[in-house]
Amino acid sequence: MLGTVGFPRVVGLALGLAMAGDSAPVASKLSPASVLGWQRYAAAVEARRVGERRDTERFLALDFLPDAATERRTVMAGNLVVKSMDAHVDVPSAMVHHWRGAVFLPGTTLERLMATLETEAPPTGPEVLKATVLSRAPGSMRLFLRLQRTKFVTVVYNTEHDVAFARDGAGRASSVSVATKIAEVADANKASEHELPPGDDSGYLWRLNAYWRYQTVPGGVIAECESISLSRDVPFGLQYITGPLIRSTARESMTRALEEIRKRG
Numbered sequence: 001m002l003g004t005v006g007f008p009r010v011v012g013l014a015l016g017l018a019m020a021g022d023s024a025p026v027a028s029k030l031s032p033a034s035v036l037g038w039q040r041y042a043a044a045v046e047a048r049r050v051g052e053r054r055d056t057e058r059f060l061a062l063d064f065l066p067d068a069a070t071e072r073r074t075v076m077a078g079n080l081v082v083k084s085m086d087a088h089v090d091v092p093s094a095m096v097h098h099w100r101g102a103v104f105l106p107g108t109t110l111e112r113l114m115a116t117l118e119t120e121a122p123p124t125g126p127e128v129l130k131a132t133v134l135s136r137a138p139g140s141m142r143l144f145l146r147l148q149r150t151k152f153v154t155v156v157y158n159t160e161h162d163v164a165f166a167r168d169g170a171g172r173a174s175s176v177s178v179a180t181k182i183a184e185v186a187d188a189n190k191a192s193e194h195e196l197p198p199g200d201d202s203g204y205l206w207r208l209n210a211y212w213r214y215q216t217v218p219g220g221v222i223a224e225c226e227s228i229s230l231s232r233d234v235p236f237g238l239q240y241i242t243g244p245l246i247r248s249t250a251r252e253s254m255t256r257a258l259e260e261i262r263k264r265g
Contacts, residue, residue: 028203028232030094037091038207038230044087045098045228049211059172059215060224061100075102075222080258082251085226094206095231097250102224103258105265110216113223113265114173118165123264127256129156140164143177146185147205149249155204156188158195171216179208203232210257223261227254 052064062071062081071081082101089096105113121131121143130146140163147157160181166174184201187193199206207230215222229250 028201030199030203030206031092033092034094034206034230037089037094038096041087041089041091041096042207042209042228044089045209045211045226048087049226053168053174053213059168060102060213060222061226062102062224071102072222075104076217076219078104078106080255082254082258084251087228091230094233097229097231098227099250099254100224100226101254101258102222103262104217104220104222105262106220108220108265110171110173110214110221113214113221114165116264117175120264123260125256125260126150127253128260134160139166149204149253155202156185157205158183158185159208161208168213173214175212175214177210177212182206182208206230206232221265223258223265225254225257225261227257 049061052058052061055064058064058068062068062075065071075081080101080103082099085098085100087096087098118139118141119136121133122128122145124131127148128145129148130144132144134142134144136142143161143163145159145161147159149155149157158181159179161177161179163175163177168174181198182205183195183198184204185193186196207228209228211226213224215224227250
């Protein structure tokens with residue numbers, strides 16, 4: 001068993017080898033095979049989502065799971081529910097991070113929530129450093145987000161997202177956000193700041209889609225998010241150390257997204 005000194009040393013070594021060195025992230029390149037795998041993965045998620053939205057009795061992703069009643073009670077009690085998912089589609093030479101989460105927004109209405117989401121940029125915070133609405137049209141908008149991801153190392157991105165909103169029947173709505181640009185920023189906040197070529201960077205974040213569903217319930221609205229993102233793979237032999245760290249970053253990002261929409265609601 002590793003001691004209290006040995007464990008951090010091994011973790012630091014693994015991160016240095018797999019993700020980042022002491023001074024700068026190790027470069028990685030998004031391969032065509034990874035892109036094709038991601039496209040298949042996203043298509044599988046979206047096909048499942050289309051089928052679920054046609055169901056007249058169930059709506060949220062959690063409704064289609066065996067423990068749906070328990071999860072709904074947990075959410076309605078004011079707790080966040082955050083769990084990992086898997087579309088069972090292989091993506092070579094990369095990692096897909098697939099999470100879903102739900103939160104209850106008490107005292108709001110679906111109409112009020114959607115009006116806010118469709119007209120305002122997301123609030124800034126530890127992960128969203130800057131947010132700007134680039135353009136807006138009925139039922140859609142284009143956003144610029146300057147994102148920051150931190151887990152032993154800090155990486156900053158300039159990103160653009162296409163967001164589409166839909167009404168899915170009485171008391172139901174949804175939105176889809178697809179990142180159309182993810183450019184890692186080198187030397188962030190310095191005079192030498194510049195964007196690295198997308199897909200030819202440290203590999204922490206190559207793709208990002210978010211699928212939201214909103215449902216009116218007694219006393220408010222349940223907001224549910226399903227997020228998929230793509231990053232570089234972990235070298236063989238280091239998965240047991242760096243894998244949990246990378247997965248925890250995706251989970252924390254989902255948790256923050258739910259907490260932010262609870263504030264907006």
